[in-house]
Amino acid sequence: MPNRLRAAFYRGGTSKAVVFNGKDLPGGQAVRDRIFLHVLGSPDAYGRQLNGMGGGLSSLSKVVIVKPSDRDDADVDYTFVQIAVDEPLADYGSACGNMASCVGPFAVDEGMIDLEPAQTGALVRIYDTNTRRIYHSRFPVADGKAVEEGDVSIPGVSGTGAPVVLEFLTPGGAATGRLLPTGNAVDTLTVEGLGPIRASLIDAANPVVYVRAADLGKTATEQPGVLDGDKDLMSRIEAVRRAGAVAMGMAVTPDEVKRSNPKVAMLGRASQFTSLDGVRHDTASHDLNVRLVSMGNFHRAITLTGGMCTAVAAQVPGSLVQETAGIEGKDLRVGTPSGVLMVTANVRRGADGPEALSAGTFRTQRRLMEGAVLYPAKLLEEPS
CATH class of the missing domain: 3.10.310.10 (Diaminopimelate Epimerase; Chain A, domain 1)
Structure with missing residues (x-):
């Protein structure tokens, strides 16, 4: 019988990802990466990821991990994993701004953020482990949960939703340490x-x-x-x-x-x-x-x-x-x-x-589905 792993499936901006609570993930990074690849359906020589939850495009082949942060300036840590469609690659080398929009709402819905009963708006301080930068996420809440319905539309997404305002602090040098890595504008x-x-x-x-x-x-x-x-x-x-x-x-x-x-x-x-x-x-x-x-x-x-x-x-x-x-x-x-x-x-x-x-x-963001993803128990074993 396959193992079960609690997860949610989110649209964040113009992307989709399988989102995990960090406390639920088993093993070290190698084990987790094998699970992520299996869940998304990679690698796929046909480029469609029909055997997983990916959508055959980089914007639809993503994993998000959220957990409470130990930092004084952040409430939660956010790790983004880009899953390649056509090769067995789980890449931690980039950030994802679109999926960043679902991190705050996920943290609220998972009970990682303390809210007052009558609170109508939330501010979640998020540490992006990929870039080692802080960003703030502001969005409406009701009855202790993130609000999804609203009248805001964004390019590339049909329909409307509640706004998630994102502010990335000191974004310069996220990967190289310098806004202008060569020192030149051109x-x-x-x-x-x-x-x-x-x-x-x-x-x-x-x-x-x-x-x-x-x-x-x-x-x-x-x-x-x-x-x-x-x-x-x-x-x-x-x-x-x-x-x-x-x-x-x-x-x-x-x-x-x-x-x-x-x-x-x-x-x-x-x-x-x-x-x-x-x-x-x-x-x-x-x-x-x-x-x-x-x-x-x-x-x-x-x-x-x-x-x-x-x-x-x-x-x-x-x-x-x-x-x-x-x-x-x-x-x-x-x-x-x-x-x-x-x-x-x-x-x-x-x-x-x-x-x-x-x-x-x-x-805007939307929690499309919640429950568990399935994976074979052998993925927990180190390959011989």
Whole structure:
């Protein structure tokens, strides 16, 4: 008979994940990773994860672990695990902003947060173990539980929900230790098969390599499926990503670069585009267009950490993002394949260059299912 492991299935922003209470997980990381891969249905040579709870895309192949925190400045710890679809890989090397939206509500519903009986709003302080940063999550509560129903809509999700306001504190240097890992707002990368290409290498919430879409023969208004189908483009994008990672100090050679980070984002000036739901967005509705690659595919919207990194980058003098968006305010409207995302950042000029004080936005979330996932008992055994 299979073993049972208590879990919940959540939508957080434009992603989905199986969410675990840390106290319920058995064994060490190796055992847990085998369980996670089995539960999500990876690896899957067909790319669909039909034998698990994954959805065949990086945004639908995720695990979240939440447990009470021992830190004075946090209520709970949040660990994100990206499960590769096509290989046996559980990657802890990146953060997930979308699933960050469900951590506070999960903690409340699991009884990790003490609430007053008449309390109508909650503030949960969360320590992100992947980036070693703190973020705050604010959302409505009623009768001691997180409220899900509301009138807030976000690009990429049908229907509406209650808002979850996220504020990431000091997001700069989440992976590399520096907002500008090379010290420059713009670098020229020498990319095999492509030659020199200008890029902004920004590390805020997650590291991103920004390039101009025009330098790759694109506009950043294309649909993700069309871009994914361009094998030559995908090969060049991956070469750019690896070159950017080496320049950022994340790897010594291109072959050592992890799949999860950095991301790559193609930038285009604000122009008309049609989102995946068929809505036409005119030039005045957004400040720039972004098409972002995550785990080898163009995201159907944009990773939330990618959106916040873009908001920070738009305030870095001389960056390609600021050059493309042409704004200097705190708020940024990002045109994505699923619509327009509003993000905000607070960046100041420090003694050693720009410093990111905070970045944030709002999401919605929903607890889709709760109960137990099943896995064979042999996964608890160390392989011979």
